[in-house]
Amino acid sequence: MAKKLYPIGIQTFELIRKDNNAYVDKTEYVYDITHTNGKYFFLSRPRRFGKSLLLSTMKSYFEGRKDLFKGLAIEGLEKEWAEYPVMLLSMASAKHLDAESLQRYLLFLLKDNEERFGIECDAAEPNLRLANLIKSVCQKTGRPVVVLIDEYDAPLLDVAHDESRLSDLRNVMRNFYSPLKDCDPYLRFVFLTGITKFSQMSIFSELNNIVNISMQERYAGICGITKDELLTQMSDDIDSLASQLAITREETIDQLTSNYDGYHFTWPSPDVFNPYSLLSCFSEGKFGAYWFGTGTPTYLIEKMRQFGTLPSAMDRFYAPSSSFDAPTETMTDITPLLYQSGYVTIKGYDEDIDLYTLEIPNKEIRVGLYKSLLPNYLNTGQTQSLVTIAHMAGMIKQGDMDGAFRLLQTFLESVPYCDNTKYEGHWQQLMYIVFALLTHYRITVEQRTAKGRTDITLETADHIYIMELKFGSSADEALAQIKDNRYAEAFAMRGKKIVKVGICFDVNAERNITKWIIE
Template identity: 55%
Template sequence: MGRKLPGIGIQTFEKLIKEDCLYIDKTEFVYNMTHGKSNYMFLSRPRRFGKSLLVSTLKSYFEGRRELFKGLAMEHLEKEWTVHPVLHFDMSTAKHAGEKDLILELERKLFQYEKMYGREEADINPNQRLEGLIKRAYEQTGRQVVVLIDEYDAPLLDVMHEDENLPKLRNIMRNFYSPLKACDPYLRFVFLTGITKFSQLSIFSELNNILNISMLPQFAAICGITQEELETRMRTEVEYLAEQLGVTYCETMERLKAHYDGYHFSKQSPDIYNPFSLLNALSTNDIASHWFGSGTPTYLIEMLRRFNVQPSDIGGYDADAADFDAPTEHMTSIVPLLYQSGYITIKGYDNILSLYTLDIPNKEVRIGLMRSLLPNYLHEYTSRGNTTIAKMYGFMLKDDIDGALLLMKTFLGTVPYTSNTDYEGHWQQMMYVIFSLLGAYVDVEVHTRNGRVDMVLRTANKLYIFELKLNKSAETAMQQITLKNYDERFALTGLPVVKVGINFSRETKNIEDWVIE
């Protein structure tokens, strides 16, 4: 195959370079960051999006490791290569920690640098020890200090929905970060990465000179892989994947784009691919849900429940930047968390209205989200439901909606339900989840000139209009589609329109009957 692809666990710039792994050159971004107007920066990106590798690259740069940058943009941009003392804190190791464990973890991180620069007896608390470290590193080296904090919010993410624990852990972290402002004369550069924004942490409430570069167009491609980078730097790997899959290069590119592309982090952003999924697909020769499969954060599912977000409500937002690039600990909407975690992304920008359009980025995220929400409808029968959905996919490939619905009815007949099935919306959302898992385009409550269609499903060959009823009849549902001429709304799609009326029974808690035209 040629070049070595970086392993899943390699997030260290030095190791990547020394092992001669494929590296997409982001060092021009590093140069622009470190030679800009602000010496304090914050970057928010979803998990496994290359933040740690970026921090590691900054560490190697500030340590003056010129030999590692041979052949990269930085080699020609940087002329001085000044060596600075670097304090690098990876907060991902402090996940799932209580108060005592969090303090112990912070002390452990400080101790490794105190072995180099010493510790004063008066430095007791973590914030005092950090302040003392920065000052001694400056005094002992004669150089300003660089502080790099990766995943600064990791200790807080899993308790975001906990009213009791969040304030306690937040106070610990706020105190730890507080010296960054007081030590300004001793600092050359401070960089923090994370997923979310917590307004009550000192980095945002006290460091009023911190520059949030998360949505700046010039840094939109600082993490992730652009379409141009994929086509030019990774063509060999894509060609090899196409060969292994037995399809053409163009077909492989289309599949990679559908699954992993679609991220935008500013109103003027190139297409960004999820780097974790893309590299895993190329490494394993398998276009699968690598990023979503690596772990759905428990806080996300909990927050979706807390805000009573229906599956069909995820995405399709028009929002001002303040609505989604906002602190998350006192959210009145799920949108900031969905955006900052990477489950929705920028899909467009209206210059006149100054509004962003936000939606699910790609097929991997859509299917992953729906798979995570399926247990809300099938409970302990989810694994059997996944098998049924896979078989339904076979029917849909043949445009046999009748066979797919028969299979669904047979399966639902084995699933016991509770009282939450007693309204039409439950069935609408369940079908939305199931058809989304088939990989088809599906939408609910689609407006037409004469009303709203319950659900629209588009496959490669046909467009299906669904009208759903509860304790009425499939004929009644079909009459509504016909009377209101719902199919006129979709005449310009160029696809044959199939009308489907479905009636659910309140008594059997299943599909009662259906009509297809």
């Protein structure tokens, strides 16, 4: 039997269908969004989540390519297959540009479309060229135009932390998008995708009738692969992977879920898997950090530094609904960016008090993000840090928590001092990151119990370690706090052995763990 083809890095619907690549059917969503009220729509989803493929699918649909949709849901829904002129403008390659280069890039996109439709225009301003192109194409074809803009915010993301550069690029993009409102009589459908929302872009401030479908329940599964789609449309893929790894189907589903599932872009929502990682896993035949390996979130790390975001604060926190629509350049905390970028996701919603619960979605994101943050807390090579953590994980698996702490103590003795290591918050966050990177275990920080909050809780297959970290006092006091507050009672029903660990950390002379008591 021929090896199944997975469209890794292929974002063109036509190529996927013609080459018989694996395709998860999203055409019912395409039909729905193109037959609903409104003309202008915006969708925010993390990078490599299928936004480009969605727009390519829309392009083929509006061009009337009925042959490409054979056997898909839309084949039974669409009866007319009317053809419209389509302009697909991708900003994906407009990264790391100054204002002048961005202007040239926009003119290049427009020139390409002008040649496709046989339109001539020598205006030097992109906004004038776009307005002329839309009107001329509509008049020439006799049909209203479809405009699809992919990654509209790509030119701005890398400078989101730099207001002076952001302002220049934002002005260029504002002028470029401005004709869309005035061209309304010539347009059939306008759809933009991106990661973030920049409020001062005309597309959001002037085009006030644009519908943001990012958190609409009916479109919760429009990008990504839902649990139901995985279990039905990709059932054979699960069995094939299980066979390659010599594990059961159930174990395979559990591993796929813990690594790549967990996304919810509204509430309630189906479970959504990261499509890039899921398809890469099936293609490679092994579990890996595929999505995180495709790009370091530089702008996110910069914003976390700007807002003083602590790694431990991302484990579980709460936000009102207003937080999700906050503009990127005027946001007062990092919540919108963390959510829109896919580093945290919705895990629950309390309608009575209008609060969403947010957490890191899965193992792949947790490990990748904390690896990226580790250099901010250790003035040493990352490789040795990760080797130490890996050895610690092995010791804990063997039940040797004492050995794990001795190894960590020895490692920290070799870490060069830096300016920010004289206060306890630095070491508290470092300890959290170290334990969070013990990837085989479940780690929670400041877990709430009836009597207070535990500093760090580590759960293995058969043990639960409750850890209390003390700075400037003794390990005995740390252990006493665990006992006095009866933290262990919160875990008594888990059926696992509970181990209490009191830890003393000296931030002044030793700058290291000085003593720990395991009981």
